[in-house]
Amino acid sequence: MEQKQAHKSFHFRAKTTWSAARRAVLSAPGKPNVVVGSPPEFRGEPAHWAPEELLVASLNTCTMLTFITLAQARGVTLAGYESDADGLLENADGTYWITEVTLRPRVTLKSDAELDAARKAMDNVEAHCFIANSIKAKITLIPEFVVARP
Numbered sequence: 001m002e003q004k005q006a007h008k009s010f011h012f013r014a015k016t017t018w019s020a021a022r023r024a025v026l027s028a029p030g031k032p033n034v035v036v037g038s039p040p041e042f043r044g045e046p047a048h049w050a051p052e053e054l055l056v057a058s059l060n061t062c063t064m065l066t067f068i069t070l071a072q073a074r075g076v077t078l079a080g081y082e083s084d085a086d087g088l089l090e091n092a093d094g095t096y097w098i099t100e101v102t103l104r105p106r107v108t109l110k111s112d113a114e115l116d117a118a119r120k121a122m123d124n125v126e127a128h129c130f131i132a133n134s135i136k137a138k139i140t141l142i143p144e145f146v147v148a149r150p
Contacts, residue, residue, distance in 0.1 A: 021045075035048045062129045070124055074117040085102065086102045105143045
């Protein structure tokens with residue numbers, strides 16, 4: 001008889017405290033505060049992080065962390081990683097929502113021998129990324145792999 005694997009549950013907490021106009025402070029114990037607010041497109045201030053940017057940034061960060069985990073499991077040692085992300089907010093049927101996010105990770109590897117393993121790890125990222133699995137936006141992943149030269 002096959003034994004079922006026990007899965008853990010986790011809670012993540014954040015507090016938002018309104019400060020003025022369309023601005024607030026995002027906080028959590030032991031972490032630096034972040035000023036958040038509406039984006040300029042919705043009468044906010046451009047200097048503050050907007051929820052739309054935070055969602056795109058969360059997906060971009062989760063993709064990176066998932067890739068690192070999968071790549072390390074395949075013996076890949078990264079020399080560098082950076083990623084640009086672009087989220088599209090559209091009005092569909094009278095409701096605004098993030099419809100698409102395009103991620104462009106640039107992965108720098110230590111050797112050509114790691115290219116295949118790194119590509120295979122990237123191919124599995126979306127299926128394992130917690131944030132990607134939590135949103136309904138179309139996610140387009142356009143990775144670039146380069147090898148560091150001495």
